[in-house]
Amino acid sequence: MEDQPKQKPENEVEAARIKLGSGTFVPKDDPALTLLMPRVIQTLELVAKMNSSGNVDEARGILGQITGQHIDDSTTIFPPFTTNLGVFTRIGKNVFINHGCSFLDLGGITIEDGVMIGPQVKLVTENHPLDPQLRKGLICKPIVLKKNAWIGAGATILPGVTVGENSVVAAGAVVSKDVPDNTVVGGVPARVLKEVPRSQS
DSSP: OOOOOOOOOHHHHHHHHHHHTTSSEEOTTOHHHHHHHHHHHHHHHHHHHHHTOOOHHHHHHHHHHHHTSOOOTTOEEOSOEEESOOTTEEEOSSOEEOTTEEEEOTTOEEEOTTOEEOTTOEEEOEEOOSSTTTTTSEEEOOEEEOTTOEEOTTOEEOTTOEEOTTOEEOTTOEEOSOBOTTEEEETTTTEEEEEOOOOOO
16 A cells, blocks of 8 residues: 655644745745645646536535635636645635636735636735845735625736725736725726725615
């Protein structure tokens, strides 16, 4: 009988998550990155399986395997979809993720209930230093999409950004700063355009 690969203790993975999401420089040979490499390989295999499926329920189930959490039946994902790790992504209820999205989640991604994510959206928690000698290392910061946020087609959310509750990111925007609750932002770099209209009911 072949030896089974050992699962990394959950406390080690959690320590890696905290370290990578701290916004501090992490060199390319850091043990936290080495620890996660088997999970990255597994994720790439699961992503390929998801993207070859034409079944929405199956895609949701595979997303649960990628993230290591139960994905509620009210949440929908349309492949193709890409992520480099997945286990540092948390997804709430009644979330919609459209075709062609890419999540780089080493810094951590939180998607709260009711969030809508348009096609070709990129959530990027990872950056690199400008110094060429250090550039293969990482500087990661978490992304948070609060309840009922709507991210328009082709938008890019950069490391460390929180998009506020009920807020809208216009199509094609590049968001490098936090978005207040109940606002619409757009442009490159994104800026506040207006407030979200309040329901009169």
